[in-house]
Amino acid sequence: MQIDGEDLLDAPIDCVWQALNDPAVLARCVPGVTALVPTGPDAYDAEIKLAIGPLKGTFKGTVRITEQVPPEAMTLTVDGAAPMGGVNAAGRLALETQGTGTLVRWQAEPKLRGTLATVGARLIGPVSKQQTTAFLKAIEAEARQLASSRR
Amino acid sequence: MTTTTKMIGQAIKRREDPKLITGQGQFLDDVKLTGMLHAVVVRSPYAHATIKGIDASKALALPGVVAVFTGEDMSDINPLPCAWAAGKVDNNLNTPRALAVGKAMHVGDGVALVVAEDRYIARDAADLVEVDYEPLAVVVDAKKATEPGAPQLHENAPSNIVMDWECGDREKTDAAIAAAEVTVREQIVNQRLIPTPMETRGSVARYEPATGEFTVWMTSQAPHVMRLLLAAFVFGIPETSVRCISPNIGGGFGQKIFVYADMAFTMWAARKLGRPVKFVEDRAENYQSSTHGRDHITDVEIAGTRDGRITGLRIDTLANLGGYLSTIAPGIPTTLYGRITTGVYKIPAAHCRVRGVYTNTAMVDAYRGAGRPEASYLIERMVDRFAAEIGMDPAEVRRRNFIPPEDFPYSNGMGLLPYDSGNYGPALDRALQIVGYDALRAEQAEARKQGRYLGIGLSSYVEICGVAPSAWIGLPGEGWGAGLWESANVRVHLTGKVVVTTGSLPHGQGLETTFAQIVADELGVPYDDVVVEWGDTSGTPFGFGTYGSRSLAVGGTAIVKTVAKVREKAKLLAAHMLEARVEDIVWEDGKAFVKGSPDQVKTLGDIALQAAVAYSLPEGMEPSLDETTYYDPPNCTFPFGTHVAVVDIDADTGAVSLRRYVAVDDVGTVINPLIVDGQLHGGIAQGVAQALTEGAIYDDDGQLVTGSLLEYAVPKASLFPQFETDRTVTRSPVNPLGVKGAGEAGTIASAQAVMNAVIDALQPFGVKHLQMPATSERVWNAMHGGTRGARS
Amino acid sequence: MxxxxxxxxxxxxxxxxxxxxxxxxxxxxxxxxLALTGTHIGCDTSQCGACVVHVDGRAVKSCTMFAAQADGCAVTTIEGLGAADALHAVQDGFWEEHGLQCGFCTPGMIMTAAELLARNPDPSEAEIRHALEGNLCRCTGYHNIVRAIQHAAKGATA
Structure with a gap:
């Protein structure tokens, strides 16, 4: 399933970009993250608590950032496994200055496996959208803070 | 005394029911043994993956967990056998093991087994088992699996081909099609279905270390066969070391015929741990790892004349068999499909090629009808396509091509034993009369003018029942290499009560009632004096079980033959007791008397008592009235009929509603009409469901999207009208009862009746074919010129 | 735990x-x-209805409820509805009309139907089919289940 959306963040593009590339920020912003440990350039081991409908679990997996085109685009790939199945989502983010803020267009194809795939399939769309928006909201706050500290 | 009322033909209510309607049935999950442990399987979330490692340490640390086992631990037992390597599968029989070793072949493939004190703990612990997978490339579609570059699932099966099988006359068929006035070509998909018995499957195994004996309770339609396969093939121990018991079975529909991993791993774990082990699937597991049905992609061409004669039929089918071969998987799309693809028609030239294919999906094996619904759907869709092409009424095309009654026994040229008996015209006429065909056609024409879409669909079918004859499936390369004969034992206790044990295995078919009715008549004893027993390999003679609509035609005949033996012996003994010649003994209503002297009489009870005490028996006669028969029928039986579906299509939404459903079936002699009608209703419902709602869908990564009852659309009561059933009766000459079989006929007949009706309704939109299921989305798209019946 | x-x-x-x-x-x-095994489990997503029991008179899928939630309630299972020698009208209807084959869905079906008839003693065919939306049967095509409930209704209103 392909899902996409766009969110307008009230922060300058370079601050958004910086926030997106800071593991500490990511750890604070990815919803449900309980641990994010760098394992290499732009690669992390992650532990994420997530609920998809009736299925709740702690996903263990990796977060990778690839195909970076600073400060305009990046691909954020999350792969996690939990007892009830696994999720793999590659999200492409495109950043663009719009007025004083940054428009983030995103596009993702979450793939589920195991019980998640059978029970969670029809829920994954809305959940992904909600999670992405929550993530970008948190990034926005971080980026605004960066912007104000620069002043 | 006058003759008692005949029981055969009576719609008496079932003796099975009092227990079941009061909650006293004993199903698999009701089995509780002292010290019993509970097993839960850790299953692969990947459709195709290398298993790199399994870490059970956290699971083992959980209090209450007794053990965690892997496939490697169970390497001392063999993979499950494929018992029906039809289609000449010889060198690539890839079958599952108790647990996967090295590689997982489909989502839900068992990877590890957790055994714990209770099922909640086992379930918790399964979540703590960490499996390291390396995902591999996946293929789920049979066509894609055969294409160059597709992932190769098994080294010994190039292009993932299981077998390449054919029947009929290729050259003659090619010539007939080349020379034909009219040809119609179509690609017809018979989608994958999940059988969905309401009770899932499971096993409970107990091992006695002192004797080395196993007792296994199982949800099996064929416990004797399971005992043979588990003992001789999987464990390499004598059959006498294994006792298999089928308690009440909550529906089977084919899915419970086969040997499954859980039978093997519960036995293995019970032996290893010295305690009984229970495993019961949850519904998700049933969907992911028990067998599925159908899943054919067929390129088909039918040829004929402008005046409605069918002259040729050419079929090329890809049958998706899943990641491994199930117990009788190769036999379904070959023996039980290809050989009956010409249906009720006299077609001078036909050829059918079938390739079985491995894919990263659950195994595909028999599901109600098993091959015959696929065949019947194919030919009946193509006859409608042909009728539309030449502009002739589909009823008329059918009539013109029916095998005429004088041609029986009829050989269809596809390598089947001859059709036993048939008279197809009257069933068609009766169905059309009941439904009011001409009036409906007039209504349809009127409705179309008003923008309403009504469709009428016909299905004239024939099927194969009594799957058993060694003369057919005993052929090497065709079947088991053995006949599927059936057994019966009849013994008369000294009180005159009659006990019948059968190798058949009723699981909803009402055989306990039906068999008692037969014995009551054949022996002339009160129905209530007859007890029918089954289901336990210790206590019943070997039998091949219940499937393939074989229990009455084969198991019932075994009973009739046994009763005849009992009667003959009783007459001999009566003659001795009455000091008469046996030629002068008359048997009536369970009594023997001397011809002309009805007062000189011995009841069956008198005779049984004499036989039991054994004092003063005739010279050489053995004590006891107790006889056994093993019956290998000379032929199958071939029920037939015509079904008519009437549908209305909502022009705005494409939703199909089934207005009426008429079924006229000929199942030969009917023993209990109540039960026969019930079998037909249920069968019809499953075929209607295939046409309108059901379909198992895997995504490209091999995830089963329809993995629960939330997504897999088992129909609810509101989908159906009350069915209108009627019958004609053409006795089968194959068995003394004249019975044919009714367990699968409804399913074999119904999907195409509904689809023909849907497509008939869509004729104003130029729709010539639509793939199943006819969901409102698919129908709406067809009405609006969208993609014509995309696969999913 | x-x-x-x-x-x-x-x-x-x-x-x-x-x-x-x-x-x-x-x-x-x-x-x-409690060893009341007449109540069956046919799925894991509360679709099949094989586990229907009455809780304070209402038909409830007993797989959707914790035992703790039944604290203080009156629960009736198929075993408590009627006995072999004193069948409830719905049980009798199922027997008379061949409303069951394998018998696995039957306890849940009967409990649902009994509650329906308690609410609506003379339901139409459409109302019966609607009431059965939460119960799946794979054997009967529902044909004889509908007749069984009609039979029970007729007996009760006669």
Whole structure:
């Protein structure tokens, strides 16, 4: 399933970009993250608590950032496994200055496996959208803070 | 005394029911043994993956967990056998093991087994088992699996081909099609279905270390066969070391015929741990790892004349068999499909090629009808396509091509034993009369003018029942290499009560009632004096079980033959007791008397008592009235009929509603009409469901999207009208009862009746074919010129 | 799980007291602890209805409810509805009209139907089919189940 959306963040593009590339920020912003440990350039081991409908679990997996085109685009790939199945989502983010803020267009194809795939399939769309928006909201706050500290 | 009322033909209510309607049935999950442990399987979330490692340490640390086992631990037992390597599968029989070793072949493939004190703990612990997978490339579609570059699932099966099988006359068929006035070509998909018995499957195994004996309770339609396969093939121990018991079975529909991993791993774990082990699937597991049905992609061409004669039929089918071969998987799309693809028609030239294919999906094996619904759907869709092409009424095309009654026994040229008996015209006429065909056609024409879409669909079918004859499936390369004969034992206790044990295995078919009715008549004893027993390999003679609509035609005949033996012996003994010649003994209503002297009489009870005490028996006669028969029928039986579906299509939404459903079936002699009608209703419902709602869908990564009852659309009561059933009766000459079989006929007949009706309704939109299921989305798209019946 | 909860439930007219894990499903408590195995489990997503029992007179899928939630309630299972020698009208209807084949869905079907007839003693065919939306049967095509319920309704209103 392909899902996409766009969110307008009230922060300058370079601050958004910086926030997106800071593991500490990511750890604070990815919803449900309980641990994010760098394992290499732009690669992390992650532990994420997530609920998809009736299925709740702690996903263990990796977060990778690839195909970076600073400060305009990046691909954020999350792969996690939990007892009830696994999720793999590659999200492409495109950043663009719009007025004083940054428009983030995103596009993702979450793939589920195991019980998640059978029970969670029809829920994954809305959940992904909600999670992405929550993530970008948190990034926005971080980026605004960066912007104000620069002043 | 006058003759008692005949029981055969009576719609008496079932003796099975009092227990079941009061909650006293004993199903698999009701089995509780002292010290019993509970097993839960850790299953692969990947459709195709290398298993790199399994870490059970956290699971083992959980209090209450007794053990965690892997496939490697169970390497001392063999993979499950494929018992029906039809289609000449010889060198690539890839079958599952108790647990996967090295590689997982489909989502839900068992990877590890957790055994714990209770099922909640086992379930918790399964979540703590960490499996390291390396995902591999996946293929789920049979066509894609055969294409160059597709992932190769098994080294010994190039292009993932299981077998390449054919029947009929290729050259003659090619010539007939080349020379034909009219040809119609179509690609017809018979989608994958999940059988969905309401009770899932499971096993409970107990091992006695002192004797080395196993007792296994199982949800099996064929416990004797399971005992043979588990003992001789999987464990390499004598059959006498294994006792298999089928308690009440909550529906089977084919899915419970086969040997499954859980039978093997519960036995293995019970032996290893010295305690009984229970495993019961949850519904998700049933969907992911028990067998599925159908899943054919067929390129088909039918040829004929402008005046409605069918002259040729050419079929090329890809049958998706899943990641491994199930117990009788190769036999379904070959023996039980290809050989009956010409249906009720006299077609001078036909050829059918079938390739079985491995894919990263659950195994595909028999599901109600098993091959015959696929065949019947194919030919009946193509006859409608042909009728539309030449502009002739589909009823008329059918009539013109029916095998005429004088041609029986009829050989269809596809390598089947001859059709036993048939008279197809009257069933068609009766169905059309009941439904009011001409009036409906007039209504349809009127409705179309008003923008309403009504469709009428016909299905004239024939099927194969009594799957058993060694003369057919005993052929090497065709079947088991053995006949599927059936057994019966009849013994008369000294009180005159009659006990019948059968190798058949009723699981909803009402055989306990039906068999008692037969014995009551054949022996002339009160129905209530007859007890029918089954289901336990210790206590019943070997039998091949219940499937393939074989229990009455084969198991019932075994009973009739046994009763005849009992009667003959009783007459001999009566003659001795009455000091008469046996030629002068008359048997009536369970009594023997001397011809002309009805007062000189011995009841069956008198005779049984004499036989039991054994004092003063005739010279050489053995004590006891107790006889056994093993019956290998000379032929199958071939029920037939015509079904008519009437549908209305909502022009705005494409939703199909089934207005009426008429079924006229000929199942030969009917023993209990109540039960026969019930079998037909249920069968019809499953075929209607295939046409309108059901379909198992895997995504490209091999995830089963329809993995629960939330997504897999088992129909609810509101989908159906009350069915209108009627019958004609053409006795089968194959068995003394004249019975044919009714367990699968409804399913074999119904999907195409509904689809023909849907497509008939869509004729104003130029729709010539639509793939199943006819969901409102698919129908709406067809009405609006969208993609014509995309696969999913 | 170490914590348990004390519950007191009237089951088929008998007071039952137990300590249960908070997560124990009502259906498991009935089947495993009380040995009332007439209530069946046919799915894991509350679709099939094989586990329907009456809780304070209402038809409830006992797999959607924790045993702890039944504390203080009156539960009736198929075993408590009627006995072989004193069948409930719906049980009798199922027998008379061949409303069951394998019998696995039957207890849930009967419990649902009994509640329907308690609410609506003379339902139409459409109302019966609607009432059965939460119960799946794979054997009968529902044809004889509908007739069985009509039979029971006729008996009750006669």
């Amino acid at each position: 170490t914590t348990t909860m004390a519950i007191k439930v009237t089951v088929n007219g008998e007071t039952r007291v137990a300590d249960v894990e908070p997560r124990t499903l009502l259906v498991h408590w009935l089947r495993e602890d």
